[in-house]
Amino acid sequence: MLLHAVVIVGALAMLFPFAWTVITSITPGAGLTLRPQLWPSDPSLEAYATLFAERPFARVVLNSLGLAVATTVIQLVTSATAAYAFSRLPFRGRGVVFAIYLATMMVPLQVLIVPLFAELRAFGLLNTYLGALLPSFASAFGIFLLRQAINQVPRELDEAATLDGAGHGRIFLSIILPNIRPALATLTIFAFMGSWNSFLWPLVVLRDPELQTLPIALAGLQGQYTTAWDVVMAGSVVSVLPMLALYLIAQKHIIQGVASAGLK
Template structure:
């Protein structure tokens, strides 16, 4: 399965293996076409003026135009909201990397009485729908005087049970022999965390970067409620605004959707390099 194993098999591929490889390629590529289709449709609609959504788009649009994209950046504040969303997502991601890895370490490597219950309480924070937390959270932020501030939008995103759970699972898989060797060399928990654990969970850290960034980048309800000033607005709110304002301008809506996916895709492609990084570099086992 691992790339290495497959590579040194290559010189002695039997006809059966070759057929298997061809079938695998065919299935994966056909699947990819199905996955890509809706995105292709989005792109085509975005460059088709007066696009309609009731029928399938023409593969080659008539009178293609980038007018919808121009409209986004001239008539609508898309330049501003992209910068705003990017800054918020970057801060959320950086803080979550810190809070998730420290908590993940505690839940994996620092046993204490009642730890199972504390972990259950952490997980429990994911189990109630955001829709009902919004009202009490709003009241709370109001009393802190943080309405209409980025701090108010950011604070609830600083710790995520999802990220903590993800990293705890990853740290559980790092062999204890590595900690023990470091302990014998006189390293304490802070050193083991920083120099043994973190370098060994890069794939999970990169996965968290993708999901933390995506969570912030797509978050709609809380920023909508806490950020009132137009200059603080974020991308999903501007996207939703397009739908209200240009009821039938599907090209503009789809252009907005394309623009919103591209930065996220760039983050994913950047992180993927680390997600797939093999164990070869970690020197374990």
């Protein structure tokens, strides 16, 4: 059938650039010869060796990993606590506060770049990991996601715990959190992915090559090795692999998280 042919041809078009990236990365001198080789005559890992020898690339990978893990943990904590307040702790003006929280999602990062840069410079936080982390300490998206999940947890569970003498801290930790694991998993993936792939803010705040993250270092590689495409593609492979691993493990969560966002 025609539609099936579309699916198959399209899938090849999706996969080919990935395959070509890997092939190029093991083709010494790719980009120097006029005719690209579909398979290298002498495949080698030379480009990877160059990559890790000439730039603090191992450090860059660790930077990205560390920042992604830290962002994820911090956002899980700040989102879960705020979501609990918005779901379970009534107070005057809560609706307004929640609307303000959500409105922050609409503000593009570009509007904040200049003042944020000036602010973090005043705090002496340029070229620090903390400076890279601070703007993503809280995520309105994460708060919204977890609040939806907490709203689904039956209130009878809280009430029973209250009768047993549990306070809000206990209810939060031992009743709410275990009951919203799937939403926590979804947020973990999105937070990690967001940090791992983020570009504009790290580009602005992390100028020191030792502190840079993968996307920034990759963009820099391209300037440095204008014709050594094997090295640039090796860098791309290294930067895609962890995300790919996470994707293969959590594919269901990721796709369902996105799909449900469009339904409503």
